[in-house]
Amino acid sequence: MTDPLLSxxxxxxxxxTDDGTVYAVDSVSFDVNPGETVAIVGESGSGKTVTSESITKILDMPPGEIVEGTITFDGMDLTEMSEKQLQDIRGNRISHIFQNPxxxxxxxxxxxxxxxxTLRIHRDDLPKAEIRDRVIDLLDRTGIPEASSRVDDYPHEFSGGMKQRVLIAMALACDSDLLIADEPTTxxxxxxxxxxxxxxxDVQAEYNMSILFVTHDLGVVSEIADRVVVMYAGKVMEKGSVEEVIHNPAHPYTxxxxECLPGRGSSMKRIDGALPSVTEPPEGCRFNSRCEHAVSDCxxxxxxxxxxxxxxxxxxxxxxYYGPGYDAADLEPPTENSSTSQSERRSNSQSERRSETQRDTRADGGHDA
Ligand SMILES: Nc1ncnc2c1ncn2[C@@H]1O[C@H](COP(=O)(O)OP(=O)(O)OP(=O)(O)O)[C@@H](O)[C@H]1O
Ligand SMILES: [Mg+2]
Structure with missing residues (x-):
């Protein structure tokens, strides 16, 4: 197996902040292999942008701080690099389409x-005479109409969506190893x-580029990604191949x-409740307050x-539910009458187990086995 390009x-x-510490991204781990597309998906505020902008340490300045973790890119630890070294990586080896450019x-x-x-800097193999054609081709492929004349326009003559496409074209012109694309099509x-x-x-296949694709749209994920990382309130809830996560989701959040995807079930669903505070994150699973299967251990x-x-x-x-003492089959949708009794059953059985453990711990002086 090849080493990941990004780990x-x-x-x-x-x-x-003045209101306290915002735990925006808290112990997030994932890999991106050469030539593959990994999607980070989650609701607004789940930490997708902060994760993606931490990679080349753009956010590692007040009020932001990367307090822990390693970011290995092509064998190099980016967290140990100087700002000058990072500048060399940004744009050359890792290009970024920002969410709010x-x-x-x-x-x-x-x-x-x-x-x-951008092409001149990054594609020195390209003859000068071909640059204009290549620029027009990129504009054309990003859906800019009449690209051969629009190429001579100034940015203010473009609409917001067209400017976004120009930025996508510029990121692709970099011919980098990794493209970080934060909601590029939203x-x-x-x-x-x-x-x-x-x-x-197409560009990925042409240059064997890896893509970290950030989106809130699971529909887009299944179209573009090989693997997916599901984030919620700064934590990773689930990860795996698109086949695994989309077709056999494990976490109640996923x-x-x-279920909320259009076309699923008989009517449009929504997840009740809101994301918890990331300044004072809840104990246990950050999804617990909205999870219909939550038990006391959660x-x-x-x-x-x-x-x-x-x-x-x-x-x-x-x-x-995937750990010891639980049965993931209990995550199947509860029926009207069974949901409360199922939670109660769980809660009771967990408290019983805890009292037993406490009795055992007291009996052996509190040491681990
Ligand atoms: N500069 C900042 N100062 C304080 N908090 C911040 C800052 N930037 C982001 N946050 C907080 O970090 C958390 C994660 O934000 P982030 O932008 O990563 O969310 P997101 O998943 O990208 O959401 P969206 O889908 O809306 O783009 C949020 O609670 C946000 O308020
Ligand atoms: Mg974002």
Missing amino acids: VEDLKTHFH QNGLNPVYKVGRQIGE ALDVTIQAQILQLLE KALI SMGDQPQMHAIDGSQTHRASCV
């Missing part, structure tokens, strides 16, 4: 010139979205997200550990 291990990115384009230069400049209409996803796939200690699902090497979920 994020136990990443913690916090913000120190405020100043991505220079207003005084023509759009084509800006993409051409603001675009569905036809253009499909075109951009196709373009990303199951709920999938609100104790830290986020449950990641358990392997069905013996898979890749599919894992952070839910007590």
